[in-house]
Amino acid sequence: MEKYFPKAEKDVALNAYSTFRIGGKARYLIRVSDKEELEEAVKKSWELKIPFYILGGGSNTLISDKGFDGLVIIFKKQKPDVFVEEKGDFGTIETDASTPLSFLVGHLDGFTGLEWAIGIPGTLAGAINGNAGAFDESIADSIESVEVLEAGKEIKKKELSKKECGFDYRTSIFKSNPRLVILSARLKLKKGDKEKIKEKIKENLEKRRDHPPGFSLGSVFKNYYGEVDQAIVKKYPQIKNFQEKKGFVPAGFLIEECGLKGTRIGDAEISSRHANFIVNLEKAKSENVLKLMNLIKKEVKKKFLIDLEEEIQIFSP
Ligand SMILES: Cc1cc2nc3c(=O)[nH]c(=O)nc-3n(C[C@H](O)[C@H](O)[C@H](O)COP(=O)(O)OP(=O)(O)OC[C@H]3O[C@@H](n4cnc5c(N)ncnc54)[C@H](O)[C@@H]3O)c2cc1C
Incomplete structure (x- = not known):
C-alpha cells in the first residue's frame, strides 16, 4: 500500500470527517486536490483490488464505529474551480x-x-x-x-x-x-x-431555522410518497392534508406522532426540535443511531403500516 499510495495516512479516525462526528478508523486515508488526483486514486485502487470509499462532506453518511479496512478518499479543502x-x-x-x-x-x-x-x-x-x-x-x-x-x-x-x-x-x-x-x-x-x-x-x-443545531446528518428518513391505509387516514386527517398539499407525508410527522421525539440511546437522540433528525449529543456510537433508526421504523410501521426508507447512507465494513 505504502508503495502505491505513499501519501496515504494510516489509522485515521473518520469521525472528524462526518458532520455527525461518528465513525471508527480507516486503515488508510488519502486527500485528493482535483478530479485528476481522484481519478488516479480510484484507478489504482481498482487495479490493485484495494477496497475504497469516497467521502465528500460526510454530511449524509453514517460511518460505522468498526471503521474501514481499506482506503478512504477525501477531498482537500481548497477554493474550487x-x-x-x-x-x-x-x-x-x-x-x-x-x-x-x-x-x-x-x-x-x-x-x-x-x-x-x-x-x-x-x-x-x-x-x-x-x-x-x-x-x-x-x-x-x-x-x-x-x-x-x-x-x-x-x-x-x-x-x-x-x-x-x-x-x-x-x-x-x-x-x-x-x-x-x-x-x-x-x-x-x-x-x-x-x-x-x-x-x-x-x-x-x-x-431552516427549525433544524436542530449540532452534529447530525440532516433528515434520516425519506418522506413517504406511497398509499396510506384508509382506516389510518380517517384516524389521522393530517395525512390527507399533507398528501393534498405536499404530495407526501413528512417522515417527521409520522415519527412525532409515535411519540418518539427526545428518545435517547446512549448519546444519540431523536431531536425534540425536528423528529426526522437524530443528533449526536456528544459521544454517540453508530450502534446507538442504528438502534434508534430501527425503533423508528418499528413504531411507524406499527402505528401507520408504513415502511420508512432511509435517506442517509450507511458506510460499514
Ligand atoms: C444540517 C443538515 C441539513 C441538511 N439538509 C439537507 C436537505 O435539505 N436536503 C438534502 O437532500 N440533504 C440535506 N442534508 C444531507 C446532506 O448534506 C446532503 O445530502 C449532501 O448533498 C451530501 O453531500 P456530502 O458530500 O456530504 O455526501 P457524503 O455524505 O460525503 O456522501 C454521500 C454518498 O455519496 C458518495 N460519494 C461522495 N463522493 C462521490 C463521488 N465522487 N462519486 C461517487 N459517489 C460519491 C459517498 O460515498 C456516499 O455514499 C443535510 C445535512 C445536514 C447535516
Missing part, C-alpha cells in the same frame, strides 16, 4: 465533484436554480449521489451531464446525460452502483434577477 459559460438566458457551469454545494450557491451570482441548496453542507458529488434537494427542488433539476469513471472489464471515463443518471426522489444510479465514480458535472442554470435570488436565499435560510 468553477467555469461558467453564458449562452443567452442561460449559463453552463462546469465544476469538480468536490465543489461544496454552498460554494456554488454563493458563487453563481446572477443565476437562479440553486437557492434551495443554501444551508446544505456537503459536496456536489454527494448531492448528485443522493439527489439532494429541498422545497420541491433538487440537484437533478440543474444537472446537464455528469462525468464519471466506470469500472468494468476495463476502466472507462464517460459522460452520463441527466437521463442516464436515473435521478428520482433522493436517489440516482450512483447510490446503488459504487462502480460509478463522479469526477465532475455540468449544470445548466437560468439567469435571474440578483435581488430576487438574494431574497429567495434569505427566505430559504429562514425556513
Whole structure:
C-alpha cells in the first residue's frame, strides 16, 4: 500500500470527517486536490483490488464505529474551480465533484436554480449521489451531464446525460452502483434577477431555522410518497392534508406522532426540535443511531403500516 499510495495516512479516525462526528478508523486515508488526483486514486485502487470509499462532506453518511479496512478518499479543502459559460438566458457551469454545494450557491451570482441548496453542507458529488434537494427542488433539476469513471472489464471515463443518471426522489444510479465514480458535472442554470435570488436565499435560510443545531446528518428518513391505509387516514386527517398539499407525508410527522421525539440511546437522540433528525449529543456510537433508526421504523410501521426508507447512507465494513 505504502508503495502505491505513499501519501496515504494510516489509522485515521473518520469521525472528524462526518458532520455527525461518528465513525471508527480507516486503515488508510488519502486527500485528493482535483478530479485528476481522484481519478488516479480510484484507478489504482481498482487495479490493485484495494477496497475504497469516497467521502465528500460526510454530511449524509453514517460511518460505522468498526471503521474501514481499506482506503478512504477525501477531498482537500481548497477554493474550487468553477467555469461558467453564458449562452443567452442561460449559463453552463462546469465544476469538480468536490465543489461544496454552498460554494456554488454563493458563487453563481446572477443565476437562479440553486437557492434551495443554501444551508446544505456537503459536496456536489454527494448531492448528485443522493439527489439532494429541498422545497420541491433538487440537484437533478440543474444537472446537464455528469462525468464519471466506470469500472468494468476495463476502466472507462464517460459522460452520463441527466437521463442516464436515473435521478428520482433522493436517489440516482450512483447510490446503488459504487462502480460509478463522479469526477465532475455540468449544470445548466437560468439567469435571474440578483435581488430576487438574494431574497429567495434569505427566505430559504429562514425556513431552516427549525433544524436542530449540532452534529447530525440532516433528515434520516425519506418522506413517504406511497398509499396510506384508509382506516389510518380517517384516524389521522393530517395525512390527507399533507398528501393534498405536499404530495407526501413528512417522515417527521409520522415519527412525532409515535411519540418518539427526545428518545435517547446512549448519546444519540431523536431531536425534540425536528423528529426526522437524530443528533449526536456528544459521544454517540453508530450502534446507538442504528438502534434508534430501527425503533423508528418499528413504531411507524406499527402505528401507520408504513415502511420508512432511509435517506442517509450507511458506510460499514
Ligand atoms: C444540517 C443538515 C441539513 C441538511 N439538509 C439537507 C436537505 O435539505 N436536503 C438534502 O437532500 N440533504 C440535506 N442534508 C444531507 C446532506 O448534506 C446532503 O445530502 C449532501 O448533498 C451530501 O453531500 P456530502 O458530500 O456530504 O455526501 P457524503 O455524505 O460525503 O456522501 C454521500 C454518498 O455519496 C458518495 N460519494 C461522495 N463522493 C462521490 C463521488 N465522487 N462519486 C461517487 N459517489 C460519491 C459517498 O460515498 C456516499 O455514499 C443535510 C445535512 C445536514 C447535516
